[in-house]
Amino acid sequence: MANDELPGVLATLPVIDAKAEPTLKSAEAEAFYTSAIRELTATDIPFLVAGTYAVSAYTGVVRQTKDLDIFCKPGDCPRILTHFKDIGYAVVIEDDRWLGKVFEGPHFFDVIFASANGTMQVKDQWLEHARQVELLGSRVRIIGPTELIWSKCFIQDRGRHDGADIAHTILKAHEQIDWQRLLSYLDTHWEVLLMQLLNFRWIYPSERDHIPDWLLDNLLDRLARQRQLPSPRMKICRGRLLSQVDYEIDVKEWGFAGVGGVGEFRDG
Secondary structure (H helix, E strand, C coil), rough: CCCCCCHHHHHCEEECCCCCCCCCCCHHHHHHHHHHHHHCCCCCCEEEEEEHHHHHHHCCHHHHHHHHCCCCCCCHHHHHHHHHHHHEEEEEEECCCEEEEEEEEEEEEEEEECCCCCCCCCCCHHHHHHHEECCCCCEEEEHHHHHHHHHHCCHHHHHCECCCHHHHHHHHHHHHHHHHCCCCCCCCCCCHHHHHHHHHHHCHHHHHHHHCHHHHHHHHHHHHHHHHCCCCCECCCCHHHCCCCCHHHHCCCCCCCCCCCCCCECCC
16 A cells, blocks of 8 residues: 555545644654654554644644654554564553553654543544644544544643643644534543633633634533532542642542542541
């Protein structure tokens, strides 16, 4: 299969012109990623380019990247890793819950099939709503802006916060975002979505109309109804969905339940 072709229904995905690409550390890194992308496109394994490449493509933001994020469905992660292992690359299963890596010397790319906190899993829907883009000489699927935002909503810790990536994606690609689908992804954690939208409105007061009124009305109505209800009896800290380290003390010493398990009960 030629690099500029995608099989079957994937060939009907919208084609976008990347606004920019991130810079790489060296010519050797570029050669590695070019070869890796070419090798991936030669397989029949569906994948998405995400991370910094996607942010640059949709927003025009240029920054240096140390790696390449490849998203795939959970069942396809072992297929990608074994394929590259069989042709001589070193592979590592960094965390069996969400992340593998493919190495050639100091250079590597990530193979990601879920989020580190377990809230997100790459599914067929991600592939169905992807785009096509030219990257390092190959035509590839790139994560859609809706899924790109979802993939970054929970990255909020002391060492890394992806709020700027979300704000820039809304600013530059708001017309391509499926807001109803984004709400469905974050239905359980709707307050996280509301935080991101309020963050955008504060950063760009002149661009507030990029966020549809019905979505804010929906989320603010949820907030108003929630405020009429009593607080949960069990002390809960969901902060570890954002950062395992920063909210560790809450669970270990302050009596809060984490993502699972049991915490103390509030008085009254």
